[in-house]
Amino acid sequence: MNSIEVFELTKKFGSFTAVDNVSFNVKEGEIFGFLGANGAGKSTTIRMLCGILEPTSGDAFVGGYSIVKSPDKVKLNIGYMSQKFSLYNDLTVEENIEFFGSIYGLFGKSLKQKKEWVLEVSYLRGKEKLLTSSLPTGIKQRLALGLAVIHKPKIVFLDEPTSGVDPIFRRNFWDLINELSSEGITVIVTTHYLEEAEYCNDIILIDSGKIIAQGNPKQLKTNYIHHPIFEIQCENATDIIECLEKQNFVDEVSLFGNNIHVITNSNLKEINQILELLSDKNVKSISKITPTLEDVFIHLLEKKNENQKN
Template identity: 70%
Template sequence: MNAIEVNNLTKEFGKFTAVDNVNFNVKQGEIFGFLGANGAGKSTTIRMLIGILEPTSGDALVSGYSIKNQSDLVKKNIGYMSQKFSLYNDLTVVENIRFFAGIYGLDGKKYEERKKWVLKVANLENMENVMTSSLPGGIKQRLALGTAVIHEPKIVFLDEPTSGVDPISRRNFWDLINELSEGGTTILVTTHYLDEAEFCNDIILINAGKLIAQGNAKALKTNYIKNPILEIESDRVVDSLEILEKEKWVGETSIFGNYIHVILNDSTINEQHIYQLLQEKNGIAVKRVKKITPTLEDVFIHLIEKDSKKNVQ
């Protein structure tokens, strides 16, 4: 059964189409990654799914309820956490928990039980009277997530939950997401971090409001780039790049620190050609050339560039 079914969802702001006829399904209990550049339409889609924005056309079923005319029922069954820290800084930890629990109608024993759980996952046991503003970023983030799911929703929407959080806190945060997922909660998460995308059961990528790729990480890597990819490590990265880009057999290039990734148009080209071109013709010391399977980053850059070129034409 699908937790979320999105059908031809479209949102226009005046003449600008932010979300363009998007379709996808999210299975019950999975972690669903929603990727795309800034302004690609991720947040707009999420905001329609949680009932803040009304779609221009199309519809979606969230937990079986239409976002168009059953948004009250949708709201009862979801939790939401945005990139903005969404708790009250001028309330203490427990005051925040009590307030949101109160809004969701939790009281008595249930409240005590959930309060304990939130304090535990946020690592704030015995610190419930601390002012929220004084908590470190990572803890705040976990407290925000704990509070967002205090009513044990079936589906949780996380809109760039880890932006601006340090790597260790990010890792801890993902542990919590996995814990929720194991408990049967469906999670839809948007992110910029492609290492986070690897944790997702399913991924979609949108660009300029359109869905351009879909599948799990493995499928994306194998299905979307057929051509071989070479990873080149050389002395002069920028010079090497310039030289490579002049060659006909070079498709797309991208720099990753000291490395260059080259997608080849011509599968007869091999490592030897690169050494010849850079080292022998141009005198650039090449340390290493290796055929690799594409990373998610390669796939996304490839797909987005392809899509953007198409849009220009």
């Protein structure tokens, strides 16, 4: 069953189209990743789906309610952790919990129970009186997520919840997301970290307001790159990239840390071809690899830029 159904959703700011005719479905209980570069239109889409921002055209059903006809019903039935604001920094941990609890109509015993749960998931038991501004980012984000689901919504939107969080805490934050999902909560999450996309059941990639790829991580890796990818470990990457870019059998070359990824455009003995070509360069190893999501996204974005140039 679908938790969210989006139909040709568009948002214009004046003559600028931030979200352009976007349609997709999100299944109940899944973790749905929303990826795209800065300014791609992720937050704008999420704000529309939360019933906060009115679409220019199109509609979406979130938990069965239309964001155009019943935005207030939508708001009551979801949790939302926004990108810019999620907690009052000048309140203590306890005051934030009480404030957000009261917004969602929690008082007395039910608030007390929820408060215990939020303190536990954010590792803040016994630290209720700390000022929120004094918390490390990772803890703050866990507190914010706890508060976004304090009223037990069936759907929660997390807009870049791990931005600025260190890798260990990021992993740890995803354990919490998985926990929510295993309880049947549908999670829609935006991120810039491609390794996080691997943890999602389904993903869409948007660019300039348009969907350019859609599927689960496995589908994305098999459906969008049709030629072999090679990883070259080497010392003088710039030199090698320059050399490869000139070759007819090479489609794309990109730098991944200290390594180079090469997408070829034929299926013929490329590995030997590359080895021969780079015989006088300092290549440590070369191997055929399964594409990462980063390979897929770079490939799609480069293809799109090329099409725009032509």
